[in-house]
Amino acid sequence: MILFDCGEATQKQIMEAGISPMKIDDIYITHLHGDHILGLPGIVQSLAFRGRTRPLHIYGPRGINELIDHIRHMGFYTIGYELITHEIEDDGILYQQNDFRILSRKMKHTVVDYAYKIEQLRQPKFLRQKAIELGIPPGPLFGKLQAGKEVTVDGKIIKPEQVLGPPREGVKVVFSGDTIPQESMIDFAENVDVLIHEATFTKDIKEKAFENGHTVAEDAAVIAKKANVEQLILTHLSNRYTSSKPLLDEAKTIFENTVYAEDLMVVIIENKKPVQINFKK
Template sequence: MLRVIFLGTAGSLPTTNRNTSATMVNIEGELMLFDCGEGTQQQMMRAKTGMKALSSIFISHFHADHILGIPGLIQTMSFHGRTEPLRIYGPHWVHEFVRILSALGYYKLRFDIEGIDLEPGDIVKRDGYSIHAIGTEHSVPSLGYALTEEKRTGKFNREKAIELGVPPGPLFSRLHRGEAVEIDGRTILPEEVVGQARPGRKIVYSGDTRPCKGIMEASKDADLLIHDGTLAKDQQDWAIESMHTTAEEAAQLAKEANVRNLILTHISSRYSDDVTPLLEEAKAVFENVSVAEDMMEVEVVHRDKK
């Protein structure tokens, strides 16, 4: 399972129907947050995501609408009896940010928090996947992130295996794991019955940014690109000045990167009642696009299962 839950989709300021930035990824039951705006803990409660399985928070940058939810979330998890460690990743100074949070002393934690500074190009390796830090272009030092699964074993050709004399059962599993087996004095090799390795899934989270080379390169053939889509193209000058992206620009990047799906987030409050201008201008460039809404959930499936 690889699921994305949009907990906060507003740009800079919350609105009556959008919380500040927070995007959760659930990968096989492990939870990760990408940014954690004010009120994220309540959004997690509304979405019924739980908190115990939250292993990490990845901060894109240190603007308030992306980090103010962290102290409250930490306190809530402590009250709930959490003992597992929490890792907070982000641009330079995240280690100091975590140290200050821990030193405030207004709560006594039952678990350790580790702040880990990342630079563009750094890779956080996990079991079966990795998260790559991407340099982005915003008004303060900022990062985007690409979650990339490892390649999967190729499909097992059951009919071919039986044709070669392999009986159904444990020998099938051994072949699929890459082990050769012997049948009546003949060696059956895995490549005879197992197809080519299949790509894993890839999700890219841009954070706040202008369209940039780093996100473009990281997004090549991505299954899902979650990109800053703060403004419509009639606000192009303000997008440039504030270092954000228009819906049209995000769509163009998605098209050039050949992504499967694009979701726009960090939506300006000027579109709080109607996101049609953003959606229409993006769709004019790239068809597979939607505008994120709070509590929206998206399942990312393997391409060969579509």
């Protein structure tokens, strides 16, 4: 399980959702403002109290190392697992395994902020008939080729690309963190299934939004439209509003497929299927 940002109510919300915090593998912090990090001390200590032994990886902008060092010495407790921090210095791939990868892109806020993209990596289709035509007998050699390894048949080397189809698109999600509107986000979020973008204010106070390093709902919708995303989810509502409706209405005039995030909302994303959003009743 991957956690993006960790505000002060994170543990409570995780428990409300019926999820064990012990399942958290990695935490990605967009920036070091309090509303995005003040849940970290509680998470770190709770995992220690529960007896966690496997490492916890925490990614974030410069300063995350110092922050986690302070948390290690906050109060009296013993951490029985390794806390591994990764300070992000530039855009690029932060983590990759066989079936997904996570990338970063620097945004523009009042402090350093990184957006993150999660990309599902799908293996190319194995061309069974093509493999047979090349003289490869069905069996273990098929598996090696599917895993990207060369095989030798009757003295002839068969390379994986000879029996694999073109790359296949997987699910993609982008999480913006806090930022003013950025042209680079359009490229970063191009054709993603879900763009989770901050929309703190409505356009009537755009100047205030920019001064504070935030985006208005209208501009988030413009980004989603230009990036050709399937679903836009707005977040980071200012406490000046008693309801997200004004921001949602503003965004939907430009990009209809928009919702404003709610507590414990569940988003189901499956390849080549419409995004499903379930609100807590």
